[in-house]
Amino acid sequence: MLILADGSFAAAFQHPTGFKFGTGRIDDEGKSIIALESAVSCTIQFDFSTGRFSGEWVQTDRPNERFSGVMEGRDHGIRLVNLSVRTQMLQSGSTTIAGFVTAGSGRQRILGRAIGPT
Numbered sequence: 001m002l003i004l005a006d007g008s009f010a011a012a013f014q015h016p017t018g019f020k021f022g023t024g025r026i027d028d029e030g031k032s033i034i035a036l037e038s039a040v041s042c043t044i045q046f047d048f049s050t051g052r053f054s055g056e057w058v059q060t061d062r063p064n065e066r067f068s069g070v071m072e073g074r075d076h077g078i079r080l081v082n083l084s085v086r087t088q089m090l091q092s093g094s095t096t097i098a099g100f101v102t103a104g105s106g107r108q109r110i111l112g113r114a115i116g117p118t
Contacts, residue, residue: 013042 001011007026011034012019022034022042030046044055054068 011042 001009003009003026008023009026009032010021010023012021013036020036020040020042022036024032024034026032026046030048032044032046034042034044036042041058042055043058044053046053051070052068053070054066056067057065059065
């Protein structure tokens, strides 16, 4: 996501049905709604004082999915950011791939854990 000084932004998201692209504007309360296509939109709430954000995929043909994270470029005093993904795949045998990025100097500890039916 690229956010400009006037509050407008461009974003690319990895969604279970593929990559989605959209643009939008952040209002004075830090909220934004991105219409990505006719059946999919994304609401995002930014908290610039803490550097955190949270949001929800809003879809007509499947359950809504929530997400959250921490913006780069701020010292949040956090060693590990938890990323959780739970999604229903469209085809059997499909795999959801989630990733994370760490930044900064020095060593960082990462704990990875996967829980599933198989």
